[in-house]
Amino acid sequence: MTETTQMARLGAVRPTAEIVAARLKRRHNAERRFRAVGLGAVLLALGFLGILLFTIVGNGITAFVQTYVRIDVTFDSALLGIEGDTGPDALAAANYQAIIKQSLYRTFPEAKTRAEQRQLGAMVSSGADIDLRKMLTADPSLLGQTRSLWLLADDDIDMAVKGHIPRQQGIAGNRLSDNELRWLSELESRGAVETRFNTLLWSSGDSREPELAGLWGAVVGSIFSLVITLLVSFPLGVATSVYLEEFAPKNRWTDLIEVNINNLAAVPSVVFGLLGLAVFLNILGMPRSAPLVGGLVLALICLPTIIIAARAAMKAVPPSIREAAAGLGASKLQVVTDHVLPLSMPGILTGTILGMAHALGETAPLLMIGMVAFIVDIPATPLDPAAVLPVQVYLWADSPERAFVERTSAAIMVLLLFLALMNLSAILLRKKFERRW
Amino acid sequence: MLRKTMAVAAIAVASLAVAGTAHARDQIRVVGSSTVYPFTTAVAEQFGKTGKFKTPVVESTGTGGGFKLFCGGVGPDHPDISDASRAIKASEIENCAKNGVSEIVEIKIGYDGIVLAAAKRAKHIDVTRQQLFLALAKEVPVNGKLVENPYVTWNQIDPKLPTQKIEVLGPPPTSGTRDAFIELVFEHAAESFPELKELKKTDEKAFKKAYSSIREDGGYIEAGENDNLIVQKLDANPNAFGIFGYSFLEQNEDKIQGSMVDGVAPTFDDIASGKYAVSRPLYIYVKKAHVGQIPGIKEFLAEYSSEKSWGKTGYLADKGLIPLADGERKEWATKATSLVTLTK
Numbered sequence: 001m002t003e004t005t006q007m008a009r010l011g012a013v014r015p016t017a018e019i020v021a022a023r024l025k026r027r028h029n030a031e032r033r034f035r036a037v038g039l040g041a042v043l044l045a046l047g048f049l050g051i052l053l054f055t056i057v058g059n060g061i062t063a064f065v066q067t068y069v070r071i072d073v074t075f076d077s078a079l080l081g082i083e084g085d086t087g088p089d090a091l092a093a094a095n096y097q098a099i100i101k102q103s104l105y106r107t108f109p110e111a112k113t114r115a116e117q118r119q120l121g122a123m124v125s126s127g128a129d130i131d132l133r134k135m136l137t138a139d140p141s142l143l144g145q146t147r148s149l150w151l152l153a154d155d156d157i158d159m160a161v162k163g164h165i166p167r168q169q170g171i172a173g174n175r176l177s178d179n180e181l182r183w184l185s186e187l188e189s190r191g192a193v194e195t196r197f198n199t200l201l202w203s204s205g206d207s208r209e210p211e212l213a214g215l216w217g218a219v220v221g222s223i224f225s226l227v228i229t230l231l232v233s234f235p236l237g238v239a240t241s242v243y244l245e246e247f248a249p250k251n252r253w254t255d256l257i258e259v260n261i262n263n264l265a266a267v268p269s270v271v272f273g274l275l276g277l278a279v280f281l282n283i284l285g286m287p288r289s290a291p292l293v294g295g296l297v298l299a300l301i302c303l304p305t306i307i308i309a310a311r312a313a314m315k316a317v318p319p320s321i322r323e324a325a326a327g328l329g330a331s332k333l334q335v336v337t338d339h340v341l342p343l344s345m346p347g348i349l350t351g352t353i354l355g356m357a358h359a360l361g362e363t364a365p366l367l368m369i370g371m372v373a374f375i376v377d378i379p380a381t382p383l384d385p386a387a388v389l390p391v392q393v394y395l396w397a398d399s400p401e402r403a404f405v406e407r408t409s410a411a412i413m414v415l416l417l418f419l420a421l422m423n424l425s426a427i428l429l430r431k432k433f434e435r436r437w
Numbered sequence: 438m439l440r441k442t443m444a445v446a447a448i449a450v451a452s453l454a455v456a457g458t459a460h461a462r463d464q465i466r467v468v469g470s471s472t473v474y475p476f477t478t479a480v481a482e483q484f485g486k487t488g489k490f491k492t493p494v495v496e497s498t499g500t501g502g503g504f505k506l507f508c509g510g511v512g513p514d515h516p517d518i519s520d521a522s523r524a525i526k527a528s529e530i531e532n533c534a535k536n537g538v539s540e541i542v543e544i545k546i547g548y549d550g551i552v553l554a555a556a557k558r559a560k561h562i563d564v565t566r567q568q569l570f571l572a573l574a575k576e577v578p579v580n581g582k583l584v585e586n587p588y589v590t591w592n593q594i595d596p597k598l599p600t601q602k603i604e605v606l607g608p609p610p611t612s613g614t615r616d617a618f619i620e621l622v623f624e625h626a627a628e629s630f631p632e633l634k635e636l637k638k639t640d641e642k643a644f645k646k647a648y649s650s651i652r653e654d655g656g657y658i659e660a661g662e663n664d665n666l667i668v669q670k671l672d673a674n675p676n677a678f679g680i681f682g683y684s685f686l687e688q689n690e691d692k693i694q695g696s697m698v699d700g701v702a703p704t705f706d707d708i709a710s711g712k713y714a715v716s717r718p719l720y721i722y723v724k725k726a727h728v729g730q731i732p733g734i735k736e737f738l739a740e741y742s743s744e745k746s747w748g749k750t751g752y753l754a755d756k757g758l759i760p761l762a763d764g765e766r767k768e769w770a771t772k773a774t775s776l777v778t779l780t781k
Contacts, residue, residue: 173690
């Protein structure tokens with residue numbers, strides 16, 4: 001208000017051109033400020049994304065390698081407890097831990113007391129025996145021989161090698177005793193410590209030992225769940241939207257349904273989990289923790305997204321196409337299946353993939369149906385218990401062992417990779433099939 | 438393509454109906470406490486490695502949530518074992534019985550210490566449970582009356598404590614650790630104040646409310662269920678303290694230290710001997726009706742109660758479980774193998 005009166009007063013004395021120039025300048029300045037604010041917002045968002053990615057990658061990148069130590073292992077049949085009997089059953093049940101411990105004691109003979117030997121034995125992972133079992137079962141002639149083998153290191157040793165646990169001796173409360181640190185340095189000086197690509201992370205299921213824990217069980221669980229989700233939500237969603245968009249009369253009922261579908265899209269996902277618990281588990285008696293149930297619950301979450309996207313895509317098909325088809329004698333069904341659906345498919349697929357990407361990142365609804373659980377075995381069918389990727393992230397983030405910190409970040413990276421791939425395919429599909437009228 | 442998708446969907450829906458019919462289960466299912474979860478999962482993994490049985494599935498639902506599922510009934514749709522960070526309540530036994538779960542085997546597996554920890558470079562402190570109550574309760578007795586907690590710094594409570602702001606990171610109300618902390622520290626401390634003791638005699642309910650309310654004015658910060666996060670925050674802020682289970686202290690002793698409570702530091706030995714006051718027993722509960730129905734329960738219990746798992750140098754001790762005393766261990770192991778059921 002004061003500004004306009006001021007301007008009016010100034011206007012009385014200044015020539016018009018000057019006023020216009022001043023006003024123009026002010027308008028340009030306003031625009032420049034607006035642009036700067038917009039750009040600032042984008043940069044801020046990118047900055048946060050950068051920080052997020054930087055911390056996750058910084059924390060997690062080391063989880064993709066794993067430390068191994070080289071030890072001379074003697075396949076001593078007396079220690080293995082399989083004297084005489086070398087059948088496959090005996091080889092499978094043999095005590096491989098004993099020969100690993102014995103080999104460690106021989107490598108570091110200065111460890112004499114029980115406490116020292118315990119520390120020494122703990123340097124190699126409790127899962128290292130699996131490799132030895134595989135070797136000996138494949139080649140029983142190894143019995144009695146000595147081989148120089150790379151064994152999986154314990155998680156604390158792994159953390160020390162990667163620099164997450166201090167290497168100086170004499171720190172009170174360090175996870176690794178001075179003895180262990182000295183032995184580790186000695187192994188390193190002999191070239192008997194190596195980091196390799198962490199294959200277990202990709203091939204095994206969950207474990208309480210960080211060095212043995214893998215994502216494969218969760219990846220398979222996620223794939224099973226998403227396939228079920230797709231099989232259920234895509235046909236249902238498309239059928240619903242075809243009916244609502246092309247066939248249903250426009251009346252109060254369809255309006256009500258439409259409002260409700262839009263509302264469903266905003267319902268917190270944990271509510272769908274409760275629904276799944278009540279209907280699928282308690283009434284239908286389906287198994288707990290199964291990807292089948294997880295997929296069904298996630299399908300419910302996806303449905304509104306798919307329906308809304310599919311209806312929008314069908315609305316975008318010009319009426320002239322429907323009219324032309326009808327004019328040439330096509331029935332209503334033919335118009336839909338031969339013209340409307342193919343033309344709206346890119347939009348429907350994009351919506352579906354975005355809905356699935358959303359489903360991939362859900363944990364809350366799965367908590368209710370028992371998928372947030374410690375599951376070691378890799379699921380073979382959608383009826384077997386399984387976890388999914390975000391659940392694995394959640395479980396590892398809550399584990400006390402230090403080595404799970406980097407593995408949590410690694411799991412997040414894998415999850416983000418999947419999400420990025422799904423979103424990328426959505427973009428490519430749209431690019432490829434998109435039509436402009 | 439559309440027709441094909443529709444056909445596949447029809448098959449999927451049909452398979453749901455098949456899955457809907459009750460199925461036999463060949464895998465042990467465990468639910469319950471998140472405190473016991475790290476231990477039961479470790480046993481489950483070892484048990485699965487022997488290869489004779491499938492690895493049990495362990496869910497972390499919280500003690501109360503676990504009993505709710507456990508007491509839901511008998512049959513393959515209901516879990517076989519429930520982890521608990523406290524003993525089962527009479528009301529839960531009743532609820533179990535109502536649903537046909539009458540024979541429950543209780544096995545005490547060890548102890549868990551709750552620690553008050555700070556960054557390693559922070560000053561080492563020694564607090565009593567009374568001082569902890571004064572620092573963290575919502576209402577504290579001052580001059581014979583219960584008032585809103587007036588203490589801002591530790592040295593206001595006791596000049597011997599450091600001159601720093603009271604800042605404690607701890608678990609949210611849904612956590613069993615918090616329940617145990619309130620019971621072991623607050624309830625015990627409250628009874629030592631004459632004002633509150635008086636209240637207990639006159640109004641038991643008001644007394645319970647008084648000792649179980651934690652201050653909400655910023656002195657106590659709810660840090661979510663993620664104890665790793667608390668550890669990281671303590672490491673960054675030497676003035677803050679954190680409350681969590683002993684296993685997190687044990688795994689991070691190069692970064693954080695446990696404060697002494699009533700003059701005793703939370704060490705493995707002192708928690709095991711019962712000298713450290715803030716510790717609680719941990720249990721697992723087994724449904725006897727499922728033994729013999731679900732394969733492997735007996736063997737699983739044998740693994741759990743073996744010396745190589747819950748013994749003094751067993752792998753559960755490595756995970757932070759404080760083992761029972763030798764005699765106690767033997768006694769509970771016998772109960773586990775002979776499946777002694779709870780009597781009311």
